Amino acid sequence: MGGYILSKVLDLNLNEKQFLLLKEYIDSKRDTQGVLMQALHEAQEIFGYLPIEVQKFISHELDVPLAEVYGVATFYTQFSIEPKGKHKIGVCLGTACYVKSSQQVLDKLSKELNIKVGGTTDDNLFTLEATRCLGCCGLAPVMMIDQDVYGKLEVNKIPEIISKYRE
Known part of the structure; x- marks a missing residue:
């Protein structure tokens, strides 16, 4: 795998109920067009993301090559x-925000x-992403943090804002 290390592996036993939910969903949609996309959406809703174990499960259930599932997921x-x-x-790193120092906010x-x-904190509390407008x-x-919008940001206010979400 070219030195790539899987940082987190999904425990199949601890997630048995989620896999059963996904199987029921797939079974209910099996004969519909675009079932792979629908299954991936449902899987992400159930698991929060699409680890390789979930992709393998979808591949097996739909009899679709894993490479195809991975290709769509990525x-x-x-x-x-x-x-x-x-x-x-x-x-936001759109033009207006960038001109007003959003890169410093991101940093x-x-x-x-x-x-x-693009990373997630070790405690799985925060994921940081750069967005467009x-x-x-x-x-x-x-x-934005979840659905909360923070405008006219000042870099020195970042620790105070983040602390609200750590509680």
Whole structure:
């Protein structure tokens, strides 16, 4: 695998109920068009992401090559093959926000959370992502934590904002 190390492995025994739910869903959709996409969406809803164990399960259940399942799961941005944190932080790097120093906001969050962009904290509490326009250009720079919008951000306010979500 070219030195790639799977950081987290899904325990099949601890997730038996989730796999049963996914099997029931697949069985109910088996004869519909686009069943692979539907199964991947449902799997991500159930598991929160699409680890290789879930991809193998879908491959087996649908009799579709694992390479095809993996290809679809990695091609579409709505799917994630890595676990996401409880709180998803998106920092806008669109033009208006970038001009107003959103890169410094992103850098501060990365340092504060001790993760790189696209990463998830070890405690699975936060996932940090760079996004494009959030549609709040008048509030630049902007970030979202889950559904909460923070505009006119000041870098020095980041620790205070993050602390609200650690409680």
